[in-house]
Amino acid sequence: MTNINEYRRTSGLSPEYALLGLLEQSPAHGYELHQKLLENLGEIWHASLSQTYNILTRLEEQGFIQGTTQEQEKRPAKRRFRLTAAGKRRFEAWMSSISACSVRAIRVEFMTRLYFLYTRDPADALEAIQAQNEALQAHIVRLKERLSNIDSGQIFNCMGMSLRIRQLEVLVESLNECKTQIPIGS
Amino acid sequence: MTNINEYRRTSGLSPEYALLGLLEQSPAHGYELHQKLLENLGEIWHASLSQTYNILTRLEEQGFIQGTTQEQEKRPAKRRFRLTAAGKRRFEAWMSSISACSVRAIRVEFMTRLYFLYTRDPADALEAIQAQNEALQAHIVRLKERLSNIDSGQIFNCMGMSLRIRQLEVLVESLNECKTQIPIGS
DNA sequence: TGATATTAGTCATTCAGTGAGTATATTCCG
DNA sequence: CGGAATATACTCACTGAATGACTAATATCA
Structure with a gap:
């Protein structure tokens, strides 16, 4: 029950939960997530690639996702992220919450x-x-x-x-x- | 013509210009500015006191305003800010600009x-x-x-x-x- | 007299968001 | 066939928005 850091502020509106949601569907690496975000919610969020990586880094630090480095001969390593149990809980909590009443x-x-x-x-x-x-x-x-x-x-x-x-x-x-x-x- | 730093991005929406505008009306110190902001535009901006100070600090670093420290026996020093020429130019440029087309x-x-x-x-x-x-x-x-x-x-x-x-x-x-x-x- | 509000500010930290840079593989065009 | 563009995949350093905790003095009211 490692719920360290579990209750942070409910986010100042970044694609954080979108990333968690995509990862809940299936593990993926950053680039892929960015693509999916563009495709499915591109008119809603406008996260740059590096912004996506920023968020992923933070989410990993907070223990909501976990990345496994895949070394590749020749190419630089890839990181495949998956949702942790804490991440799953966070996502589900968000899914059944209500948004702030701002436009x-x-x-x-x-x-x-x-x-x-x-x-x-x-x-x-x-x-x-x-x-x-x-x-x-x-x-x-x-x-x-x-x-x-x-x-x-x-x-x-x-x-x-x-x-x-x-x-x-x-x-x-x-x-x-x-x-x-x-x-x-x- | 010290126009160093004069053309930054047009701000990601903070009360920056409101502060410049208030200072254009008359010099003031931070606390006072915060009060005026609340009074006149309180339903529009919601800047905390420390946020106000943050912005003032940055504006001074960028040369748009200049503060003079008033030492006071007993009490900690106050800083009275006034608009610089560059600040005046910045404010006027903003006044005749058009806002981004977002809600x-x-x-x-x-x-x-x-x-x-x-x-x-x-x-x-x-x-x-x-x-x-x-x-x-x-x-x-x-x-x-x-x-x-x-x-x-x-x-x-x-x-x-x-x-x-x-x-x-x-x-x-x-x-x-x-x-x-x-x-x-x- | 003691509690509270007002005046006046600092500091440290988190997070949003951008831009530039790195590196390799594929594909397309002439 | 070679070179240019594009796609894949990511790192780093930075600015700036915003909050919260803290300090410190004076004024005021009960």
Whole structure:
């Protein structure tokens, strides 16, 4: 039960979980992971190759993945990574969590989760949208309350907040539309 | 003409320019700047006090601001910052630039610029909205083209892109509404 | 009188993200 | 057939965003 370092902050939004998710599907080396990321989530994340390696290095230091070096005669060594038990736990915890209620977190992190949920079972994806939308709506209510407390003379604070609220409201609509685009078994 | 370091990348979105702008209004020390930021743009930026100091330190290293240490008997020294000529140039360049066409950049960076433009001359703010909106619309067109080139089997790439486009479209609407909320002389 | 808030700041650390560089193998084009 | 481009595979050093813990003094209120 080596759960050293297991509870770090839930990430400031990097493709970290996407990498864990890809590794959960099958072990791979960095270059390969970068390719898959581009292919499957390329419009969502924009990680450079070296950024990908950075994250992999960190994940290994934290014990979520483990790389085995494959020496190759002539060519430089490759590293094939696989998920550790701790990594699997981290990924699963993330899969059943809810994203922060910010436009970016939803568009990027939540969409990624949706992708992995969907590849397991489309029904899970629909459920996740439901849950996320409820969280979003609750958040919108809080923000509206906050907006009403801002001195209306502070027009830029008001505008900034209104703008944010409007974006979140549209996000809810968009997620509902997404539901209709996810093909389910039925 | 000391323009060493003058053309760095246009910032990955930190309250940097907000600080320059506040200093352009009048010299101040870090704590004070942090207060003003909270008051005037608190719903837009969320910089901690130490983050504010970090940025001030960097801006000084880069020669955009200059601090004079005021020794005080008993209390630790204060630093009062003022804008240098290079800092003034940097700020002005930013003031007449256009923000990146991302939701966050608009909600945060552009709104900040709007605030400073407005405090100078509300008419400038209206003009800036116009320019920014045109850039946004052009960007939306590009993104739509890109969307149409994504293999429609890549449903998550498609959804991510559609979502982003929708957000930007709403942003354009919102900015137009902002125009009506900005009181002008007339 | 003691607790708490305000003013004013430093320091160390983690993580995001970029750009340049290294090295080899394959493939394509003329 | 040779050279150029492209794909594979990765390292390193850096800037910068952001947080949290810490220091230290004064003012204020109960």
